[in-house]
Amino acid sequence: MEIRRAATVAELLAAGHLYDDPPREDWAARFLAAPGHLMLIAYAEDGFPAGFVSGIEMLHPDKGAEMCLYELSVDEGHRRRGTGRALTEALLAAARERGCRGAWVGVDTDNDPALATYRAAGSVDEGVFAMLGWPLDDVETEAPDGVSG
Template identity: 35%
Template sequence: MSDEISVHLLGPHNAHLLAGSDVFDSSVDPKQLAAFLAAPGHQMVFATIGARTVGFASGTVLLHPDKQPAFFINEVGVSENMRRRGIATSLCELLLKTARDSGCQSIWLATEADNIEARALYKRLNARETSGVVVYDWDGVK
């Protein structure tokens, strides 16, 4: 098996490559995958080595009547044994480009204060870290 890492924009033609991957919190649900693909503004990029998916990043275009489109990066994940190879950087670069190409004027995300690896990744990508923000959630969202 080749160790070459390939990065892809998710679409109907390659969505089958996500099946059986260990990069998500749970197994890929075919109905949820179809809904994700059908929903305008939802974007995902993923990385493969051969036929194995080893990482992904996803986000959503946010629309408001008084602002230009913004993009929220929902999640970035790489298989534990594949980290520190530049996969997350490549995924985020493609996701950022995809967001910009779709007209988004701003891009943002949130991560836990103790997630040192994620914070280092976003700093490498020239993101501006803010402070003084309080995050609220409902229903134990992870």
């Protein structure tokens, strides 16, 4: 298995089977262009994208830089082989290289595979929290360069 940083839209689209929804070329391009956004893809020996982890470097005046592990996904046929842990550790290494002071992930408390993966990679439990959201589906998605999404 080889883990590489995704640098092209083609790489992001080729990993589409790992995402929750089909990827869009314009969103993939916007992701790559956004400062602080990072996606690492694990490739099997045959070049198949077996998993990915995405992270977003976040900045704050009193916290400095922190890495948010945004999403981790491993192809069904490649699970339980250490791919998720390797991807998590690779993201943590990238966070250190970027000077991040910490890293964090939000995970459902009943997602035992994810919890086991993150714990195996050295995470510590910082307590239970509630995640609240605001669906903005009624807002037109527009990229900064004026490309509608």
